[in-house]
Amino acid sequence: MNKFQREVAITRNEPVARDTYALRVHFPELSAIVEPGQFVTMRVNDTLNPLLRRPYSVSRPIGDECEFLYYVIGKGTRILARKRVGDTVNILGPLGNSFGFNGDYETAVLVGGGIGVAPFPFLTSRLVDHGKKVVTFLGARTAEMVLSDNLVNLQVATDDGTAGFHGTVVDCMDDWFGAHSVAKPKIFSCGPTPMLAAVQSWSLGRGIPCELSLESEMACGFGICQGCPVEHRHAERTYALVCTDGPCFNAEDITFKRP
Numbered sequence: 001m002n003k004f005q006r007e008v009a010i011t012r013n014e015p016v017a018r019d020t021y022a023l024r025v026h027f028p029e030l031s032a033i034v035e036p037g038q039f040v041t042m043r044v045n046d047t048l049n050p051l052l053r054r055p056y057s058v059s060r061p062i063g064d065e066c067e068f069l070y071y072v073i074g075k076g077t078r079i080l081a082r083k084r085v086g087d088t089v090n091i092l093g094p095l096g097n098s099f100g101f102n103g104d105y106e107t108a109v110l111v112g113g114g115i116g117v118a119p120f121p122f123l124t125s126r127l128v129d130h131g132k133k134v135v136t137f138l139g140a141r142t143a144e145m146v147l148s149d150n151l152v153n154l155q156v157a158t159d160d161g162t163a164g165f166h167g168t169v170v171d172c173m174d175d176w177f178g179a180h181s182v183a184k185p186k187i188f189s190c191g192p193t194p195m196l197a198a199v200q201s202w203s204l205g206r207g208i209p210c211e212l213s214l215e216s217e218m219a220c221g222f223g224i225c226q227g228c229p230v231e232h233r234h235a236e237r238t239y240a241l242v243c244t245d246g247p248c249f250n251a252e253d254i255t256f257k258r259p
């Protein structure tokens with residue numbers, strides 16, 4: 001697939017939840033070909049190590065623009081949060097694979113933790129276009145951090161009980177499945193690794209197909225530095241690279257390292 005690297009203009013950059021921003025850029029070549037689950041890398045300025053670009057999922061294409069959701073956590077995202085409409089950012093993408101949203105299932109169960117919900121608006125619109133039912137489980141630390149825009153059929157869980165279910169998103173999903181009959185489900189999950197490991201164990205234990213979008217620190221983002229390995233049952237070299245073989249993997253193929 002083609003990749004494009006462009007210095008693109010910012011058309012929106014504003015807070016949408018605590019420490020979380022929506023960034024929109026004008027990038028027609030990207031919005032025309034990107035698929036749900038794919039990501040880009042961004043270079044936010046020339047002074048921060050220019051070799052270390054930061055990876056971000058495309059949250060949704062909107063006409064000639066692409067929107068991203070980012071959580072302000074370190075140097076790069078602090079610089080990004082200070083950018084204004086009309087400033088530019090250097091973006092390379094699309095990178096990685098997409099969620100396997102085609103296939104023989106009826107209900108897509110989206111399970112996101114924190115900023116892991118970023119790719120779900122795009123995934124949701126594709127699933128709805130493909131006639132799938134969608135139910136979305138969102139986990140957040142507290143009510144102010146819930147990111148629910150452009151998602152459907154929401155079940156919210158917060159660690160502190162300030163919104164929705166009081167507890168983890170996996171316990172919330174377990175409760176919900178206990179009370180509802182779900183036609184031919186398939187799970188799509190993105191979020192922090194401990195949450196993904198819990199979703200993996202829950203889905204495999206019930207024989208429910210599941211895809212996980214993995215997080216990893218990345219240097220190059222396109223398979224050169226070998227810096228994003230994950231243990232993989234079927235890869236020729238026993239591991240796969242999150243940036244090129246993923247970030248989306250079948251849950252049964254992945255072994256998470258024990259902490």
Ligand SMILES: Cc1cc2nc3c(=O)[nH]c(=O)nc-3n(C[C@H](O)[C@H](O)[C@H](O)COP(=O)(O)OP(=O)(O)OC[C@H]3O[C@@H](n4cnc5c(N)ncnc54)[C@H](O)[C@@H]3O)c2cc1C
Nearest residue numbers: 054055056057069070071074075076077118215216217247
């Ligand atoms: C495929 C992929 C898609 C991503 N999509 C998004 C997204 O849509 N929105 C979003 O906010 N973030 C996303 N991330 C995570 C994002 O890349 C990091 O949060 C970002 O690089 C932090 O940059 P920084 O310069 O602000 O932080 P740094 O100063 O580089 O690091 C701050 C802290 O964050 C940790 N960190 C850095 N990168 C990662 C990482 N990739 N995963 C876990 N911890 C990390 C560091 O260890 C450190 O503790 C994604 C990561 C991957 C691999």
Ligand code: FES
Nearest residue numbers: 221223225226243
């Ligand atoms: S980030 Fe360099 S190989 Fe994956």
